[in-house]
Amino acid sequence: MIPDQPRPPDKITRLRGACFLLAAGLLAAVAARQMLPARWDEPVFPSRSMSRVLRISDYFSGLKHTRADTEIYLFEGREPGGAMLVMGGTHPNEPAGFLTAVLLAENLSVERGRVFVIPRANHSGFTHTEPGEAHPMSFAIPTSAGTRRFRCGCRFTNPLDQWPDPEVYLHHPSGQRLSGPETRNLNRSFPGRADGNFTERLAFAVTALIEREQIDLVMDLHEASPEYPVINAIVAHERAMDVAALANLTLQAEGISFALEPSPQNFHGLTHREIGDATPALAILMESANLMQGRLRGRCDAGLILDGKDPWYLAAARAGLLRVPYDEAGIPLDVRVGRHLAGIRAITDALNFISPDRAISLSGIPTYSEVQQRGVGAFLSPK
Amino acid sequence: MKTLVMVLSLLFAWAAVAEERPFAEPILLTSCGQSADVLMMKTLLARDSLSFEFLPSATAENLPNMGSLLIVLGGSSKGLGAAKISEADEIARVTALTAAAEAAGIPILAAHIGGLNRRGPLSDPFNRLGAEQSSRLVVVKGGDDDGFFAKIAAEKSIPLDTLNTALDVAPLLAEIYHEYPSAEAEKQE
Amino acid sequence: MEGWTLLLMIAALALGVFALRLPTGIALFLSAAAGALIAGHGFPVRHLVEGSILYLDPILLVVTSLFFMGLFERSGALAALNRAAVSALGSRPHVLLALLTLFVMFPGMLTGLTAPCVLTTGAMIAPVLIGAGLSRARAGAFIASAAFFGMVAPPVNIAAMLICSGVDMPYVGFGWPLLLAAVPLALVSSFFIAGKNVRGLADPRLIEQLPPSHFARHGLKLYLPLLLLLGLLFGAKSFPEHIPYVGVPLMFVLAGILGLVTGERVRLTDVANWAIRQALPIVGLLVGIGVFIQILTLTGARGFIVVETLTLPPALLYLGLALLVPLFGGVSAYGSSSVLGVPLLLALLHHNDIMVAAAISLLASVGDFLPPTRLAVILSAPVVNEEPNRILRASLIPILLGILGGVAMILFANPLARLLGLN
Numbered sequence: 004m005i006p007d008q009p010r011p012p013d014k015i016t017r018l019r020g021a022c023f024l025l026a027a028g029l030l031a032a033v034a035a036r037q038m039l040p041a042r043w044d045e046p047v048f049p050s051r052s053m054s055r056v057l058r059i060s061d062y063f064s065g066l067k068h069t070r071a072d073t074e075i076y077l078f079e080g081r082e083p084g085g086a087m088l089v090m091g092g093t094h095p096n097e098p099a100g101f102l103t104a105v106l107l108a109e110n111l112s113v114e115r116g117r118v119f120v121i122p123r124a125n126h127s128g129f130t131h132t133e134p135g136e137a138h139p140m141s142f143a144i145p146t147s148a149g150t151r152r153f154r155c156g157c158r159f160t161n162p163l164d165q166w167p168d169p170e171v172y173l174h175h176p177s178g179q180r181l182s183g184p185e186t187r188n189l190n191r192s193f194p195g196r197a198d199g200n201f202t203e204r205l206a207f208a209v210t211a212l213i214e215r216e217q218i219d220l221v222m223d224l225h226e227a228s229p230e231y232p233v234i235n236a237i238v239a240h241e242r243a244m245d246v247a248a249l250a251n252l253t254l255q256a257e258g259i260s261f262a263l264e265p266s267p268q269n270f271h272g273l274t275h276r277e278i279g280d281a282t283p284a285l286a287i288l289m290e291s292a293n294l295m296q297g298r299l300r301g302r303c304d305a306g307l308i309l310d311g312k313d314p315w316y317l318a319a320a321r322a323g324l325l326r327v328p329y330d331e332a333g334i335p336l337d338v339r340v341g342r343h344l345a346g347i348r349a350i351t352d353a354l355n356f357i358s359p360d361r362a363i364s365l366s367g368i369p370t371y372s373e374v375q376q377r378g379v380g381a382f383l384s385p386k
Numbered sequence: 387m388k389t390l391v392m393v394l395s396l397l398f399a400w401a402a403v404a405e406e407r408p409f410a411e412p413i414l415l416t417s418c419g420q421s422a423d424v425l426m427m428k429t430l431l432a433r434d435s436l437s438f439e440f441l442p443s444a445t446a447e448n449l450p451n452m453g454s455l456l457i458v459l460g461g462s463s464k465g466l467g468a469a470k471i472s473e474a475d476e477i478a479r480v481t482a483l484t485a486a487a488e489a490a491g492i493p494i495l496a497a498h499i500g501g502l503n504r505r506g507p508l509s510d511p512f513n514r515l516g517a518e519q520s521s522r523l524v525v526v527k528g529g530d531d532d533g534f535f536a537k538i539a540a541e542k543s544i545p546l547d548t549l550n551t552a553l554d555v556a557p558l559l560a561e562i563y564h565e566y567p568s569a570e571a572e573k574q575e
Numbered sequence: 576m577e578g579w580t581l582l583l584m585i586a587a588l589a590l591g592v593f594a595l596r597l598p599t600g601i602a603l604f605l606s607a608a609a610g611a612l613i614a615g616h617g618f619p620v621r622h623l624v625e626g627s628i629l630y631l632d633p634i635l636l637v638v639t640s641l642f643f644m645g646l647f648e649r650s651g652a653l654a655a656l657n658r659a660a661v662s663a664l665g666s667r668p669h670v671l672l673a674l675l676t677l678f679v680m681f682p683g684m685l686t687g688l689t690a691p692c693v694l695t696t697g698a699m700i701a702p703v704l705i706g707a708g709l710s711r712a713r714a715g716a717f718i719a720s721a722a723f724f725g726m727v728a729p730p731v732n733i734a735a736m737l738i739c740s741g742v743d744m745p746y747v748g749f750g751w752p753l754l755l756a757a758v759p760l761a762l763v764s765s766f767f768i769a770g771k772n773v774r775g776l777a778d779p780r781l782i783e784q785l786p787p788s789h790f791a792r793h794g795l796k797l798y799l800p801l802l803l804l805l806g807l808l809f810g811a812k813s814f815p816e817h818i819p820y821v822g823v824p825l826m827f828v829l830a831g832i833l834g835l836v837t838g839e840r841v842r843l844t845d846v847a848n849w850a851i852r853q854a855l856p857i858v859g860l861l862v863g864i865g866v867f868i869q870i871l872t873l874t875g876a877r878g879f880i881v882v883e884t885l886t887l888p889p890a891l892l893y894l895g896l897a898l899l900v901p902l903f904g905g906v907s908a909y910g911s912s913s914v915l916g917v918p919l920l921l922a923l924l925h926h927n928d929i930m931v932a933a934a935i936s937l938l939a940s941v942g943d944f945l946p947p948t949r950l951a952v953i954l955s956a957p958v959v960n961e962e963p964n965r966i967l968r969a970s971l972i973p974i975l976l977g978i979l980g981g982v983a984m985i986l987f988a989n990p991l992a993r994l995l996g997l998n
Contacts (some may be wrong), residue, residue: 034624134629134865135910137622137873167632167822170687170731171746173815180746182736230918231742232508244422248429253389255501255551260528262503263422264462270745298741298914299882301577301875315577315878322886324922328502352390507924 041130041140045153047074047105047122048384050367052112054079059121062215063208065197070164071205073126075119075212076108084116085219085354085361088212088284089347091121093190093223093274095128095156096138098308099291099339100224102153102379106340107347107368109384116363119216124223125189125205127164129156138295142305144336146380155295155308160187165201175199177271185272190223193277206277213282219361220246220354223274223288224343228297229316229325229334233290236262237346240279240286246357247287250349259345259371261289285354289346291339292327299324311335341374410453410493410563413438418480419512421460423500430556436563445479446486454563455487455494459516460504477515484519495562496520498535499552501528510534520544522562526552576614577879584610584867584876588947599947600859607863607870614874626869630861630907632824633688637861638854639827640682640691643804644698645846646831650838651789652797657703658788661781668776669766675700676721676765680757683725685808686823687733689943690857692722693954701958706784707775709768711961716969717768718958719944719951723973724761726908727940729753734912734936741917744928751995752933752984760980764973789839799837804830853957860948868910877914885918892922897982900935901974904942905949911939926985927992934984941977944970 012020049056057075060066091104104122111118123129132138132155143150162168168183175196185191187202195206213221220243227234239247244265251263266275266286279286294300294311301315312333320329327334348368355362369382415431415438417424424442431438438456441448449455457480461473487494496516498504505513517523517538523546525535530548539546547558587609591602607626611619647653664671679700682691697718704714726732729750739746766773775781790797807826810818835841871877880903887895896919903911916935923931943951949963952970956963984991 030620030624033620037621038625132625134625135868135872137625137869140621167820167824169811169820170685170733170823171736171812182733182740182746185740230921232921233743235503239422244425245429248422248425249390252426252429252552255526256392256553257389260501260503262500263426265422265425270743298918299878299885301878303873303875313878315875315882318882318886324885324918326503326506349390356390 038131038140041132041154041156044123044129045151047076047108049076049108050110050112050384052078052367053108057119059205059208059212062211063197063204065204066208069201070127070130070161071125071201071208073121073123075121078111078113078118078120080113080115080117080364082115082364085358085363086117086119086216087220087222087351087354087363088119088121088216088218090124090209090221090223090274092123092129092156093125094158094188094225095123095125095154096133096136096158096296097224097226097293098142098153098155098295099226099293099336099343102144102336103224103340103343103347105153106344106379106382110367110369110382111365112367114364114366116361117216118363118365119212119218121209124209125156125160125202127161127201127205128159128189129154131157131161131163133157133159137303139303139305139308142308144309144380144383145378146383146385148385151380151383155305158188159184160189160202160205162187174272175203179271181272188272190225190274191272193272193274194281210278210281213278213284218282218284219358220350220363221274221278221284221286222347222350223286225288225290226293226296226339227290228299229292229294229327229329230297230299230319232326233262233264234292234326235260235342236264236290237350238264238266238275238288238290240266240275242279243275243285243287246285246350246353249353249356250346253349253352254345257345257349257371259342261342261346287350289343291342292334293339294334309336311338337374337379340379341371344368344374345371411437412452413454413456414444414448414452415440415456415458416444416483417442418457418459418476418496418516419461419504419509420476421458421462421500421504421509423460423504424458426499426552427456427458427497427555430552430559443479444483446483449483449486449490449492452492455483455492457484457494457496457516457520459496459498459509459513460500461509461512473511477511480512480515480519484516488519493521494519495522495524495559497524497555498529499524499526499555501526502531505529505532505534514538517544518542523547524549524555524558526550526555577875580610580614580874581871581876581879583613584871588867592947598856598859599953600856600861600863603860603863603867603947607866610870610874610876616873619870619873622869622873623866626866627862629865629868632822633690634858634861635822635824636686636688636827637690637694637857638850639824639831640694641850641853642847643800643827643831643834644695645850646834646841647695647800648698649841649846650797650800650834651793652800652834652838653699654786655788655790655797656699656801657785658782658790660700661703661776661785665777665779665781668773671776672765672769672773673762675703676717676761677758679718679721680725680728680761683722684728685731687726687731687736689719689722689726689951690954691823692725693718693951693958697722697955698958702785703776703781704769705959706781707769707778708772709775710969711959712965712969713768713770713772715952715955715959715961715966716973717765719955719966719970720764720768720973721761722951722955723940723943723977724757724764726943727753727937728757728761732933732936734908734916734939735932737909737913738916738920738932738935741913742920742928744932748929748997749933752930752991752997753936755991755995756933756937756980756984760973760976764976767972768969793838797838800830800834803833857950857954860950860953864907864910864948868907871906881915881918884915885922893982893985896935896938896985897978900938900981901941901945901978904939905945905947906942907948908939908942908950911942912936915939923985926988927997929997930988930992931985934981934988937977937984938981941974941981944974
């Protein structure tokens with residue numbers, strides 16, 4: 004099977020080989036330069052009423068000096084009340100979740116209770132893009148003071164931080180089996196563990212924050228493809244169902260339609276299941292529809308994130324393949340961020356009604372129609 | 387917050403009206419398709435003085451002493467294969483339950499309150515079953531844009547109410563329940 | 576526009592492979608670059624490079640499994656193993672043939688890839704098959720077929736897992752459906768391909784044709800690398816709390832290095848050189864596929880393929896499934912199952928989801944035989960020293976069985992699921 008020593012290559016072969024190596028090196032160098040900005044955090048300008056900037060490593064020192072460490076913006080009201088955690092960027096390829104959390108941090112004012120906002124929950128995932136998906140690296144939002152650029156990252160932790168993936172990911176502690184790369188999916192790693200892999204340690208830190216700060220309500224902001232069954236949805240742990248149902252009635256009255264979904268009992272690792280099970284917090288997740296995540300999309304540029312318009316999705320909608328209403332108007336980022344903001348308000352109001360002793364009173368959050376009229380950019384600092 | 391105040395005042399107003407009128411109480415509240423919309427209905431009912439029993443998987447055995455059956459239509463979609471309910475089992479349960487209700491002369495109200503989110507291949511088998519077996523049908527806009535329920539209602543001569551939002555279900559229910567004497571009142575007679 | 580881009584990319588690929596006789600990997604890269612250019616993306620360096628690392632993990636697996644195999648053979652272990660198998664079971668050729676099939680499938684069951692099957696266990700038994708009288712083409716087809724079904728067989732089927740993660744369903748309950756999809760079809764294929772040459776396995780002259788064994792000199796020590804490999808694989812899976820997971824490529828390297836001291840003297844650099852030389856065309860192919868897929872996605876040609884498949888009239892949908900899923904699998908089985916498989920599963924919700932996902936994984940994996948990449952065939956060509964196209968022609972049976980089996984599993988998904996107690 005193994006031949007004897009191969010013939011030494013001739014001059015032309017050597018020259019060709021050298022050219023190939025040089026070309027490959029050149030391509031890699033250019034690509035590396037293009038990819039470098041993914042390492043730099045876009046600035047967030049928290050509103051004046053913010054009390055402090057914390058870091059997730061404050062809750063688990065094991066994350067200090069790693070790419071998992073991420074900023075937490077804390078807003079404290081004058082009056083004592085409940086505590087709420089809003090997570091964006093659990094999946095960095097879901098821009099509406101990330102941008103909603105940024106917009107919240109830049110506009111929020113809290114009169115009663117405490118609010119923690121994490122815009123980049125999986126910070127490592129923001130530092131790369133997913134091979135094969137051809138996602139744009141960033142998208143730009145015009146504001147009155149110029150354009151602000153935000154990264155579109157990857158659903159998974161950067162393999163430079165956690166690699167190799169096992170063939171099968173066994174979730175801890177349930178033992179549930181998922182595909183290998185899911186081992187780098189933060190929203191499959193809860194409740195996490197202190198001695199686990201990079202992503203499990205990050206999940207552990209978030210769980211620790213929830214426990215130490217006695218968080219009453221966790222909202223995890225997501226997006227999904229328009230062909231996916233759980234879309235435009237509020238997914239709630241069973242203990243959070245009363246709050247979610249009341250909030251959904253309110254949202255429906257405002258003309259914003261969400262599907263109310265129970266967190267599946269036997270699907271593990273997700274925030275709404277594991278945080279609800281492991282801590283006293285009420286855990287709720289929201290989904291909006293993002294074409295960039297879908298497999299039916301034609302366009303793959305930043306414009307698709309912003310306007311959500313695509314001819315192939317239109318064809319699919321006409322063939323009845325989508326789970327959301329879809330027409331020529333698309334599903335712009337303004338709509339998706341507006342939905343998340345409306346959801347946050349409605350859910351907080353519902354919590355205040357059901358648990359008045361742990362009430363949280365917020366102001367400064369733009370309404371759904373304000374976001375539609377003026378665009379997301381109007382609410383991003385510097386104004 | 388404004389909307390919530392409006393929602394709650396509507397609910398309380400309905401509750402006040404409800405107290406004065408006889409209803410076919412108690413109501414057996416169940417699901418057809420196991421969507422979480424039944425919990426929204428529970429929230430609507432829980433804020434009023436009507437007595438109801440909430441059993442998402444109610445069977446014929448739960449029917450005795452009930453004044454009416456309220457079934458909320460729509461399938462659940464979270465985590466295919468995760469929230470595993472067998473479609474066949476659910477259809478068999480609801481078929482048996484509605485047949486028993488009909489035999490016992492218990493009126494059936496079917497409500498579809500989830501809008502477009504509760505239509506499509508996951509939900510429609512349940513929507514059809516519940517709607518066809520009902521004595522009266524309530525649908526929130528968006529769920530009947532294609533006339534799915536209107537057609538069933540016309541074919542089976544079922545009274546159909548189309549409402550703007552799930553909140554409008556509350557005053558309508560007050561009206562509907564007024565048409566039937568309460569089960570307890572019937573027994574006293 | 577997207578349709579034209581796709582057409583152009585396919586035309587450029589055909590031109591590169593057939594007219595210019597370029598290596599398939601390079602032709603894939605060039606057609607991808609052409610597609611990006613025509614779709615108005617210029618020369619998108621970032622995407623070309625990002626696509627090239629899409630299959631980094633399988634690439635490492637190919638290189639290291641060849642390294643392991645090279646050492647295992649040169650240490651004398653391979654010949655010993657072959658002789659032991661033939662002398663133990665030569666009198667019962669049908670049992671031997673079935674065991675050889677399962678043996679080739681084995682690495683695929685653990686890694687979800689065809690490459691380690693063909694390059695390790697497949698390469699191990701190639702001399703036995705040829706010795707038994709199978710033509711080189713048929714021997715190659717036998718190995719490619721078993722590797723293909725090994726990729727589908729449980730416990731690890733990456734194509735099915737990718738579908739699961741696309742629709743958020745746990746990878747649970749797949750054991751029996753995948754076993755059903757893989758093992759019977761694998762055995763039928765093997766017996767068809769081997770034909771009357773099965774009897775050749777019972778021929779007493781076979782053992783004399785095999786390379787001489789060094790078992791007498793080194794004893795059971797020869798098999799230590801294989802034992803270490805299995806120990807690492809199963810250890811990490813069975814006791815994840817105690818044995819850290821280092822990745823299968825590193826396991827191959829560690830086990831291979833052990834082979835330096837367990838048998839005949841081998842020079843490490845010779846084997847490493849040989850392994851890279853053998854792996855290079857395959858590595859080039861995998862790099863090319865990654866780039867091709869990235870540009871298909873970037874230009875929207877991927878969306879075109881998916882939407883055109885999904886909007887086929889219902890009568891044609893099953894035909895589309897039977898043809899388009901394997902054809903896209905010809906570019907990449909994983910790509911096909913993730914890109915076409917996920918929306919197809921969502922469109923076929925009235926069928927049992929586990930059965931459908933298992934069936935689509937089977938259909939997509941058929942693509943490992945099909946052009947432009949013909950991965951399983953290309954891999955087995957050097958193993959049996961035969962032209963890829965001849966091996967492909969001899970592989971008709973597993974291709975047909977895979978497609979028919981996949982479609983049947985979808986059509987009868989619900990009764991099959993009831994039979995297996997999946998509801």
